[in-house]
Amino acid sequence: MGFNYDLSKFLLNIFFIMFPLMFYQFAVYEKMNERKALKNVILFSLFATPMFLCMFFPPVEAKGLIFDLRIIPLILGCFYGNSITSIMLFFSLISVRFMIGGTGAYLNLVSSTLSFIVIISLSKKYHSYSLINKILTSSILSFVCKMIGIASVLIIHSDYGLMSAFKFYIVQSLFMGLAVYIIESIRRNADLKKELIFSEKMNIASVISASVAHEIRNPLTSVRGFIQLLTQTELNPEKKQMYGEICLEEIDRAEQIINDYLSLAKPYPEVEEKLDLGEEIQYICNVLTSLANLTGAEVEIKYDINLFVLGDRQQLRQSIINIAKNGIEAMENKRGILKIEAYRRNNEVILSISDTGIGMTIDQINRLGVPYFSNKNKGTGLGMMVSFSFIKGMLGKINVKSELGKGTVFDISFPIIKV
Structure with missing residues (x-):
């Protein structure tokens, strides 16, 4: 065959x-x-x-x-x-x-x-x-x-x-x-x-633990030093009062750092509710006005009516305030304008936060939200990291555009909730 x-x-x-x-x-x-x-x-x-x-x-x-x-x-x-x-x-x-x-x-x-x-x-x-x-x-x-x-x-x-x-x-x-x-x-x-x-998880854990230790050590060292002064030397009442206030401020700062890190462990809203973005922008404008006046900046807001999103009110406010404060601080040496706008685009709500500050490079934009990275001398990078985490927890997307010497624009998109 x-x-x-x-x-x-x-x-x-x-x-x-x-x-x-x-x-x-x-x-x-x-x-x-x-x-x-x-x-x-x-x-x-x-x-x-x-x-x-x-x-x-x-x-x-x-x-x-x-x-x-x-x-x-x-x-x-x-x-x-x-x-x-x-x-x-x-x-x-x-x-x-x-x-x-x-x-x-x-x-x-x-x-x-x-x-x-x-x-x-x-x-x-x-x-x-x-x-x-x-x-x-x-x-x-x-x-x-x-x-x-x-x-x-x-x-x-x-x-x-x-x-x-x-x-x-x-x-x-x-x-x-x-x-x-x-x-x-x-x-x-x-x-x-x-x-x-697995190695990435271990690396992140080591970075977070190192940054927590570093950030907490600074205020604790200050508190320890001032407590030694309060207990080992005779001070007049004015200095005791001043040292006591500094200790409380440093303890509050350590508590805020801990809260920021804890927020990363639960970025998704604990209590979801329907939020009117226009009302939130108006509230945030009132909060930021005093800070803007100190730096000589102006805050302008503009929003459409009936822009509803789903999320946690406090987390949303904290996220927008953190981003807006960075914009105001970026205009510290010149009288700039911070604009907060909200409008509807297709099936999304766009929240735009723009400033006329010093701007950022592409490398700085890419590193936004990374632990322990900040453009400010005394910044820890935690505020922006927490803000990004909260926004993503609300199913938001962040797009950053910036140009050195001209300013920065944060465009944040959320899924719109029908009334």
Whole structure:
């Protein structure tokens, strides 16, 4: 019996196997481990689909026998799935082959059963191998399994074209190694991603802890020094009063720093309510007027009516005041104008806060909201970081535009709430 295979169908078999591998990354997704039933379904579909398609479009078909690359998804499913997936794939293979029919269905039952036993026996140690050993093991195994199939065919067809079959299955073995390499690369990238996320979390924790220690140490050092002066020396009442007030101010500053950091742990609004942005802007204008008068700046507001957003009132006010105060302080050496505007754009509410201050560079804009970064000499960067966190918690988006010497514009967009 000749062994003349159809090259186009051989390439089609390769495509059937390669295409599902693109979706293998979803099977190794971290949260998928918590949903085992769904993971089993996905793994079974990824390997069963190409296995079935390979049998329906075989490169070689003669005298009731079909030869294809079905062994590759079977091996991959057994090695990278679990026992449930492996058993489902095996019985599905047998069932579909009998559905196709022909004398080869019975030979497939024998050869596939023997191959399955060999595959399962190796699958327990497979994941302890190195990448090279995995590729070699899977490639040799696919060749051996097909040799088992050839041996069963020789019982019926002694004139079987062995040399052509050897060439066919050697190419299959090479492709088997390539498939294993692709899956291992996907798994390795998933592991690297987990390690990267973990290292980022640890890095953030170290940065936050270092900055908290640094910020809290300053006011505590001041308080300790003044308390020593109050207890170890004789002071007149005026100095005692002054030192006492400084101690209270420093303690208040330490408490504010702690509150700012605690706000980062719960950026989402604790109490959501419908807020009229126009009323909030009017309130904020009243708060900022005294500060603006000290610096010689002016505050101008403009807003449309019935602009409602959903969020926490205190968090919204704190966020806008922090950004607006930075704008006023940026105009400290010149009489500037701080504008706060609110208007409707499509299905969004746009809150615009602009100043005519010193402006910022692109690098400074990109670092806004980063812990421990501030454009002010005595700034900690916490105020802007907390503001950004609150705004994002209200599903807001922030766009910053600035030019040195001309000023800065914060455009904040919120989802609009219909009345």
